[in-house]
Amino acid sequence: MADTVRNNMVVTRKPHTCWGCLGVFPAGSSLMACTAADGGRIATTYWCAVCDEIWQEDQNGPDDGVMEGEIKNRDEKHWQEVSKNISERACHGKESATPD
């Protein structure tokens, strides 16, 4: 099992593929960068907001790592729901920031 050494939100400078859903996000996207040390190797994976949220929910489940694309493949309906919730939250945030 890989040890996570660093988890931080970044604005990407080049396109990246989300590990959880295999979605491609262009440069300038906000993604969670997860840097992990695994058997002496350092690897960074990128996670979109949806996959990051589902992954956090799963923290009480069996911890055997996540295969590439698994977050969305495992339960695409749930993935779409979380995606919708996140975009609704983003809209509400915008509304409260600019009251009329």
Ligand SMILES: [Zn+2]
């Ligand atoms: Zn994703």
